[in-house]
Amino acid sequence: MPQLEQNPADPYALTPEQYIKANYEPTDRLALVVLNRQQAETIQRIATAEAIATRFQGWLRHKNAQGSDIYISQNVLNQDADGRTKADIKTIRHVYLDLDRDGEQALAKIKASPNVPTPNFVINTSPGKYQVIWKVQGMKQAESENLMRAMVREFGGDHAATDSTRVLRLPGFFNKKYEKGHRIDAWQHSCQTYQQSDFKVALGTGQELNPASSQKANAERGATHQRTPSENDWAWVMRRLERGETLPVLIQKVADYRDDKPNPQYYARLTVTRAYAFFKISHGENPQEVARAISAYPPHSSENGEEYAKRTVQRAIEQVARSRQHQNSEAPSQGQASQKLGLRITP
Secondary structure: OOOOOOOOOOOOOOOHHHHHHHHOOOOOEEEEEEEEOOOOEEEEEEEEHHHHHOOOHHHHHHHHHOOOEEEEEOOEEOOOOOOOOHHHEEEOOEEEEEEOOOHHHHHHHHHHOOOOOOOOEEEEEEOOEEEEEEEEOOOOHHHHHHHHHHHHHHHOOOHHHOOOOOEEEOOOOEEOOOOOOEEOEEEEOOOOOEOHHHOOOOOOOOHHHOOHHHHHHHHHOOOOOOOOHHHHHHHHHHHHHHOOOOHHHHHHHHHHHOOOOOOHHHHHHHHHHHHHHHHHHHOOOOHHHHHHHHOOOOOOOOOOHHHHHHHHHHHHHHHHHHHHHHHOOOOOOHHHHHHHHOOOOOO
16 A cells, blocks of 8 residues: 655655654654544554554554544653553653644744754644654653653643653644544654753743642652643643633633543543532532532533532542541541531532
8 A cells, every 4th residue: 555645735744654764763662542532442552663654554544534543652662561651661752742722822932942952843733733842862751751841831732741651643644633634744843862951941840730739739649759641630620720710611621632532521521520529619619509510511421410410529528528637637527527618418
């Protein structure tokens, strides 16, 4: 089967094979993720860069034509890896930014900044949205993730896309999130491989991603704890709730930037409604009002919204009580705390 051709409208856009060969060694083991949202199907394959660039292309084009989005891991996996957890990462090859909002402005800021070197690749994933990638060497996982979080703070972008296990879109295919597929094009701007010293952004401590209400808990878990993407999502939602953003807006935002999930809407509704319940209950809001607000957003559309809301609010009540007991050893018992706050849900 012939290779996927370059975009005829832009001869400088890379084919999938060109992109893979420019980024990886032939024997690098990588993860491919093929995600079909309509069918709720997620397929992950572990293979060498050479195999993905050649033998896999026909199958990937077929899956893309059938509605699947195509993603590739940014960092190299261990020889015996059968997944892409942090423990499976062998070598850090890239740091990256996912510019999911105000992409044009953020991209211009990156290009003009003296604090980061010229990106190796810029990928246009959809109208006004970009992924910016730097090839690196000599970085540890924690160093790369801390650097990516620092770049998000400086330039914007998706804070959830700062983990070393992340998969990003493979150029040359079509973005199937839209009714009319958007071709994903990549352009190479540099052939250099960078060191951490080439990046001058202020690294900080990483705590900027935590809402104020969870900073103490994170500190108590110890400096060795690394937050998962889901924990980062929770922190982001809590911070947005502090700013007064609404449930439907937050659900859509989370669904948009966690499109790596098999069912982004389910994940977004579950994450946002649970965070909303915890946030409101911890601020002393009436449980019935909280339940009423989230009853319209059960994770499964077939689920009874009122029953889901009751369970979620009761869960939040118990979480808040445990949190306050932990913070104050002399706090009243869970039941007493709930009664004082008016947190019980009446049948």
